[in-house]
Amino acid sequence: MTRPGGPALAGAPAEKARSFGPSVKRLIRLLLAYRAFTVTVLASIVVSVILAAVAPRVLGHATDLVFDGVIGATLPAGLTKDQAIAGMRESGQNTFADMVSSMDVTPGVGVDFSAVGRVLMIVLILYVGSSLLAWLAAYLLNIVVVGTIRHLRAEVEEKVHRLPLRYYDASARGDLLSRVTNDLDNLSQSLQQTIAQFLNSVLTVIALLVMMIWISPLLALIAVVTVPLAIIATTQIAKRSKPHFIAQWSSTGALNAQVEEAFTGHELVKAFGRQHEIEATFDDRNSQLYESSWRAQFISGIIMPTIMFLGNLNYVAIAVVGGLRVASGALSLGEVQAFIQYSRQFTQPLTQIGSMFNLMQSGVASAERIFDVLDAEEESADPTDPESPEHGHGLIAFEDVSFRYTDDKPLIENLSLVAQPGHMVAIVGPTGAGKTTLVNLIMRFYDVDDGTIRVDGVDSRRMTRDDLRERTGMVLQDSWLFGGTIYDNIAYGDPTASRSEVMEAAELSHVDHFVRTLPDGYDTVLDEEGGGVSAGERQLITIARAFLAKPTILILDEATSSVDTRTELLIQKAMANLRTDRTSFVIAHRLSTVRDADVIVVMEDGRIVEQGNHDQLLAAQGAYCRLYNSQFAGPAEVEADHAHAELP
Template sequence: MHGRGGGPTAKPASFRASSARLLRLLSPDTWRVAAVLVFGVVSVALAVTAPKVLGDATNVIFDGVIGASLAPGVSKADQVQALRESGQTQLADMLAAMDAVPGQGINFTTLGMLLMAVLGIYLASFFFGWAQARVTARIVQNAMYRLRRDVDAKLFRLPMSHFQQQSRGDVLSRVTNDIDNLAQTLSQSITQVITSVLTILGVLGMMLWISPLLAMIAVLTVPVSAVVTVLIAKRSQVQFKAQWKTTGEVNGYIEEMFTGQDVVKAFGQQERVVEGFHPGNERLYESSFRAQFVSGVIMPTMTFISNLNYVAVAVVGGIQVAGGALSIGGVQAFVQYSRQFSQPLGQLGGLINMLQSGLASAERVFALLDAEEIAPDPRDPVRLGKVRGDVAFRHVSFSYSPQVPLIQDLSFDAKPGQTVAIVGPTGAGKTTLVNLLMRFYDVDSGEILLDGVNTMAMTRDDVRRRIGMVLQDAWLFEGTIRENLAYGAPDATEEQIIAAAKATHVDHFVRSLPEGYDTVLGSDGGSLSQGQRQLITIARAWLANPSILVLDEATSSVDTRTEVAIRLAMGALREARTSFVIAHRLSTIRDADVILAVRNGEIVEQGTHEALLDAGGFYAQLYQSQFSEPASTADSPE
């Protein structure tokens, strides 16, 4: 098993830098962002106006109730004066501040108009809020579409070494989980940030208009809330980074074990796999718990501060009403505003929680986008016409790691139409030679020539289009058998597909399936045997009609009788094509035109099968060992 986790997550430059990069993702939708701001301003302005209008309605009710209790025919001023003379100064001040008319009850016409106005204001605010949310969703999804497109393109520009250093599960977690988390963060935070900030400003203005004293009390909660939020956010950011990094590690382990479940079960390692899952699961539990707990403290803390503010506003507001400095409707409106003021503060605190998680995911995606890429193709590449298949390695040196040299000063020629077999023990460099030919890796020094042209002067795509490859591991994608066969030749006709299938002994078993060529396969080949899947990959290479053919022990997964048939088909397929055959079973390459015996990245012998046996050297020892030693030491697949 390889390591369960991916590489270390790059240390973020700063919260500000990551946020700025996220904002740049939204720049193509600048006009939509402007529309969101406009809709937010209108929606918040309406929502902020409603409590004041509702407070006026409360005053109409209260004035009517008090007016009906006053003696009719006596002016309010006289009754206020009478209260003062009787020593009821506080009650007199309260009555003086009211618009009550002695003997007159509630003005239902005015009350109805105010309530209808409140309803209209709330409906209009809802509409603009809905429009804001809709446009925001469009902005976020456009940004995520572009991000996924960039990530998908980036994956094809990464060197093969990147995928060897990172587990597939961790890469998939960045492409799926982290981008989904980022999308959710942006969807919820953009609208809430705009609405919360505008609400705070709007409500603060209304509170100052109603009562500067009460507004000052409410504003005191802002610095307290800010300090609490910053202190908690610093701790939660670290925990969220650990959470998403560990998520990638656990995904990598699960993906590895799921892919190899048949091997796990065959060796009876289920309990060991389950036990191996526990440490990563424990780390994910701990990091997730700490992240959610630390960030979850924000909302209760903000609620506690808000409640203290509410108590202070209620007490001081009551005193002001009693003193006639403020109407009862003004207090009611202010209490609503204090709630509206503290609510966005609490939302902003909660958003810090969400933003920490989103930024942790964003940094993982940005680290993937910033990873070192393969060298770009030449600006003015050489374009070959029909390729003869003349391949030459000239003084090629290559190593996967500078500290561990592999291939040094290697040279050989493969003439058009020749079959070149590459043999040697594990780690000798057989597959590496093919990887260099396909330009999965670039040489450190020397050159590889295709019809006399350095492959470095060609585009990678052009090089690979000339080469058909059949690997030891049969790879099929989810789709019909017909689609899998035509993968390398999408314009192939039905007749060409069937001809390729017949030539490689695929047609007979495909026709035995209920859906025939329309049978849908999963990524693992469905119910097909390993040999049948391998036959389909061979037919796929046949149909692509390449100039050069690479066979990486393509018949190792089929039975002896099928192998004989495939060898005959391959003989026809290799005709007039240069073929490279990586062989583990040396009996399968006796008819090769040239056999390269490789050891420690160096060609120690080359020649025909008979000539190398007569020489009695390294190749002869390998060949004889496969008949005189146990299979476990004779067969040494790379």
């Protein structure tokens, strides 16, 4: 079949690139399908973060109780706090007096361990509650993510069946397979590893900021100074890593496409001794994947140490200024301890956000590749008020049909043809003449640009595709079998058929003879490649499948090219028994197999140049005669025919 410009490069960038933000919003909309779980997860994380944020402040109170008790034990008993402070000032200990003035001390009284114990119990309850809520959020989020990926995988599967044949002709199978497997798995892992941690980190930053401002606006200002620097550093590094993550998954798709191609054609590669070239191509694409992966991971990996460095600078500044504030009595030791703990926790979620950017970038890059498939143009919709032929006789009429794969390259122009019910129409011609395209138009794998194809008087575009294809059986040159028994592969043509009907189809297509020679007979299990039977036997099974469907229209696209001549003739006789109220289209290069066709259509460059039966076309001494003679005449006669054809 002629294709527009050949297959696209595997892993090529999407035509319509999307930015990080819109893709993330689209993922969030998918997650919100589980709204109740999502709200519960968010509420659990919020409460968990609040409890975890309050705990250091309460723990700081325990530190104050201990410190106050230690200082109080060193002061003379029997004095009031004011008397003790006045004595310190008289002795020149003004700094110590300022610190004690801000403390809750009783001279001569030590640490109140019962009060400390109560505070520690409260802290324990806060941390346990925070942990339990975090566990609940993680559990529910796992349900949300797994459910979302399951829904997305099902959506991709449904989309694949709605895509037109044009999409597959222009795409590498390995790259498409990588999108619906590797990219979906990578997105699932990225969501599971980043969402809860990202929400927790963002909310933690907000909660800690509130607590730090509550304790000391000055120290909070010092702590916040590093945030813009961290955001700028993270943004700039992430911007440079995103193209490499996109290249990483594009390279993965290209590598998968090359591996799938090499494995599928393994015998051919061996036969032509091209192993070294395949290995060289693999090494080249593997190197590309290595380079893009290494660059993506290295650049994104810089984020975490950068934020840690800024956090350490921030810690030193807070420790120095906080110590001075305690000495001046502006803050208590417990408050500074809590603030330092907050400052360390404040940089930690920023560090986590930075470290997650590589996973987030990788996941979003995979999401964009999946969205490319979901956003691809689908087949035109079936008519809302479809028509269906009243009688299924198999009358096919092409009326001034024109079709082209690309706007600048016409293929079929103003083609008219009528295939009568019960007739076998053979379509012959050189490679690229449009033979397979013609039957693809019948099946509506492609829609015509102009003109009409009528099935029993009804425009095929007014029929639903299911209705049209239920009336059609098609056997391709490349036989397709699925993993299962021979019986199951034949019964695929009509799941409602009885065993006797399956056996009858097998006998008509001459499958029964070789199947009975197998140890397990019809219960012989085949893999997806049809291992265990020859190429010709695989083809016979696909023909039996088409026979079982009892279609009104039977299309054989070089379907007998893999079988021997004797078996092909037997199949032709079997087809003759099936032609009542059935139209057959046979695409063939071996003209000896179409001599008995009711109509032979000769195509060249998308046009019908001749049509008639075998004897009529030979007598006409035209294109069919030249094709026929080229197959059966000697080399010298062929050269003479070519020379004669070139004469003006």
